[in-house]
Amino acid sequence: MTSDVITPEDLVAAARAGQPLHDVRLDDGDLRETDLAGLVVEGGSLAGADLRGTRLDRAVLSRCSLAGADLREADLTDATLTGVDLSGARFAGATLGDTRFEGCRMIGTSLRGVRGLAASFVLTGCNLQLADLGNAGLRGLRVTECDLSEADLSGADLRTVDFERCRLRGTVLRAARMESADLRGCDLGEVTPETPGALRGAVVSPVQAAAICEALGLTVLE
Template identity: 45%
Template sequence: MNFDGEDLSRKPLADRLAPGETHVFRDCDLTEADLWGAPLGGARFESCVLEQTDFRKADLDGAVFTGGGGMRARFNDADLIDVSFTDVDLSSAQFGGALLTDASFTGCRMIGAALTGSRGTGFTVTGCNLTLANLGGCSFRREHIEGVRFDDADLAGCDFTQATLTNCRLIGARLFKTVFAQADLRGADLGELDDTRLRALAGAVITQAQATAILAARGLTVL
């Protein structure tokens, strides 16, 4: 079923969507739309308004979101295996309990998004703004993360083992019990490091310039 330019805001839609069909939404207003538990596997959302859209418990496996977006969309407990978000505004979106195995976020604005408590074997982020996001406990093992801002994000308990961060920022990020074993942080802006944040970087690879800056902040001069 195709929806083109429709105002679907604040409407219950799950009963209109037949299982087994591929649904396409183009330039639709889905503000506060009710898609709780909807069968949306393989669906496409193109330049749609998603302000507070309710996708909780929806089947979104293989769905594709391109452009558009809106604050506070709810994906709690949804199935998001192989879903892709490209250039979508997901600020303050909620993903608690969502199954995010092999999901990808590319060029997304995710300020204040909450992904802590999500499930699955991991997801990828590229070119995203995750400032103030809550990613507590998420796994980025062996991922190549490029162009991501983690400024002031909560990364407590995250696993970056053997990950490579390129053109990324960790300024002010909360690193309590975060694991960076064998992580390559030579391409990351680490910001100022207090003792807690510095301990979290144990086992990581950094540049000589980064090490010099860390020591200089503690009153030591490297010759």
């Protein structure tokens, strides 16, 4: 089904029928507590939509915009979002069990207070600059090729998180749990005297360790 302007009823009908939607337009739509389980959308925009409490479990969303959308208390269990613009979207209280975010634009997105974050949760190739993940439970997660520059991870549980080729330039890690978090291969940005405290317990490479020692005024000799 292809549509320029679509109604909430159209979305519900398409989800129930298992009918994919292409290039939809429903900016600022009121979709609160709507059952959109299994919805498939490719292209278009739901920017600014009110999706509080909405069922989006098993949804497949690609190349569309949810910029500024309100997804608080929404259920995105087993949902897959690929190339979706989620800039400024809010996920407080949302259920994200086994949710996949792949190549998404998540600048300034708020993931503070999400539910169901577990090791199966996927973040791959996403731009999370300035995102708010304060106090998020990310233990055991694999985060691959994501840009977390200037994101807020203060108080987050990052134990055993595998950060693969991520950017952590200016990332706020105050009071984060970093035990066994693997930062090897990551861009840590400018190393300062405060860096060792922020990274306490993390796994770093010899090159990163040397840079940290240099910031502390230490000389490492082989």
